Amino acid sequence: MNTIHFYKKVTSSLLLTLTLFLAVTSCEEYLEEQPSTLIDSGYVYNTEEGLKSGVVSLYKFNRDRYDRSIEDFMGAVLLSSRSDLAFNRSGYTGLMGRYQRGVSPIDLGANFVSTLFWKHYYNMANKATDIINAAEVVKGVDEDTRNKIIAEAKFFRAQSYFFLYRMFNNIYVTTESVTVDNAFDLIQDKSSKEEIFALLNSDLDFAIEYLDWNVTFGRVSKGTAKHIKAKVAMWEGDWEEAKTQALSVIEDPNSPHSLVSSTADVFKGDRNHSEQLFVIQSQDNVLGGGDATMMNANYVTQYFQIPGIEANIEQGGRGFSRVLPNLYLLNLLAEDPNDTRDDDTYFRLKYYYTSGVNAGQEITIYEPITDLNNPSSTYTRYYQRLHPSCIKFAQEDDDPNSYLQRSNILVYRLAETYLIAAEAILRSGSGDPLPYINTIRTRANAAPLSSVTLQDILDENARELAFEGERWFTLKRMGADVLNFQMRNYAGDGEYFPNNFGGDRDPRVNWQDHFINFPIFQEDLDLLGPNYPQNDGY
Incomplete structure (x- = not known):
């Protein structure tokens, strides 16, 4: 048995994945899908076009977490459910968000977290490492092209390890590709914090140096890398570095980024605007564009269950009330009555009849509890059907009659x-x-x-x-x-x-x-060295 297959894949495994998913593409054509059945390991690792295809594949693999249908597309919403801002109503996501699951190394929730995050980001990091190491020695590639290929791959490796560190703490990082000689080596111990951040900063510094400010929509840029570098610096407590990188993105004369003029415009259209630093695309003609997900549906209440109202995009689309803004968040938004973020831009607070004699009138048939001494008898229906919803992930061209949508995702x-x-x-x-x-x-x-x-x-x-x-x-x-x-x-x-x-x-x-810290799933831990540490408390 391959005792570390969650971390290391031999070249043939990566080749199989690339054969299934890669498109031969140039920098100019970027994510336009041009499938080929002629890709082999020699092509991928020893040619300029093959390495570019490898980089494009990273975008597809990056989106996989959102596309996995595990428990109502939990990978897209799990971290939001586990916060101080959420009320988790039902479903397995509710169990996770209420800390009833995903709290033991052996429970099913930890297994889901392993698939959606641990394995996902280690696979990403390993694929990026293979591309980096191949690009550094490939012949016949000009240095500018070589550096751009490496820069994108290093961005994705840094993002992957940064994600893993923030979730699991006890992680292992490496810059080695898997070979026949090392494929069965056991990982004996976690990497130190110093080792982890040294690699994160090295990869991001390279990305910042060689990525461009202005790139094709959907591609990571110098601004994306600087933004992540600022976040990494915040985790190190290096406030000056975080300040320097953040202000560069905001104020550098070469930066194309600026805030859009109103909150109504932030999540409008395909998100291709000056405020976006990275958007995961979902389009039929884009490689890695992904499948339909229930990301939006998780955040929107079931208002359409009420007679006299149909699901419509303006009011959030079709939802099933899994993860809702809680009273703490709603009260923060309500502190300033003029704040537009709860004015049908980020959140929808009210719903209206769309047909019948009450068309256009606000729906008020269910009530929340506002007086603990005189509680509402309809509060459970209120949470299910009239509770405020997050509508950041609804898109104008969504199908209002489906829980499944293909909407672009504004990540940074x-x-x-x-x-x-x-x-x-x-x-x-x-x-x-x-x-x-x-x-x-x-x-x-x-x-x-x-x-x-x-x-x-x-x-x-x-x-x-x-x-x-x-x-x-x-x-x-x-x-x-x-x-x-x-x-x-x-x-x-x-x-x-x-x-x-x-x-x-x-x-x-x-x-x-x-x-x-999230628990490391026991089956993952068993594939490591006998003394590799589980996170404290588990």
Whole structure:
């Protein structure tokens, strides 16, 4: 048995995958699909076009996490469900988000996490490493082309290891390709934090140097790499480096990035605008464009179940109420009555009849609990059918009658860069963070702040970036005390949803300090050396 096959694949395994998925493409044609059955290992690793095809394949593999249909496309929504901003209503995602599953190295949830994250990102890192090592020695490729190929592959390797570190902590990184000689070597120990960040920074520095600012839509750029480099620096506590990289993306005269003018425009259309730093595309004629997913459906309530209203894209499309904004988040959004982020741009708070005698009128037939001494008798239906929804992932050309959609996914955007800049400046004590956080608030029509604290930044992060997959990481980076406090005080809806309150469905009760790291699935751990460490608490 190959005792480390989750980490290392021999060349023939990578070749098989590439044969199935790669397209022969040039830099100019980028992601246009041109399938070929003539790809072999000599072509992939020993020719310029083959290496370019290998790079394109990384985009496809990157999207795989969103495309996997495991438990209602959990890979697309799991991290958002496990935050202080979410109410998890039902389904297996609900069990994961309430910390009823995925909390033991041997439970089914940990198996899902292994497939969607651990194996996924190790496969990505290994494929990127193979491309890097081949590109460094291939003959007949000019240096500029060689460096661009390596730069993109190094970006994806850094992103993969960074993701793994933030989730699992006890990880192993390598720059070696698998060979016949080392394919069965056991990995004996985790890499040190110093080793991990040395590789992340080396890969990202190379990517920053050789990637261009202006690239074909969907491709990673110098701005994408600088944004991730700023995030890495924040995890190291290198506030000056984080500030430098973030401000470069925001203010460098060569940077093509700027905030779009209103919150209504951020998630509009195909997301091909000045604020995007990386968008995963979903198009029929794009290699790696992906399959239909239920990402949007997870976030939208089942308003269409009410007679007199049909599912429509304006009100969020067709959803099934898995992961909803909780009262903590909704109250943050409501602090400024002029804030547009809960004004049918990021979140929809109200629903309206679309047919019959009540057409155009607001639906109010179910009510939440607002008075704990006089609770509503319809609050469960309210959460199922009238609860506010996140509508960031609805797209104008979606099919309103289907849970499955093929929408582009905005992964990284400049608004987060602004908040990184504000926090890095505040923590470094050099400069004024107010212009950066207030730029975000002003765009949302919220009143500017006159002073700023770390809590202000954390709150603004919630309003602006909720359900975009980074909140849990932000809490963890801010430290165990912050993460534990937020989860124990705000996750779920507490007393206002009595069905979950105080028992085994209450995330505030279920949260444990050691959940700061995900468990390494036992079957993965068994494939490592006998002394390889499981994360503490498991």
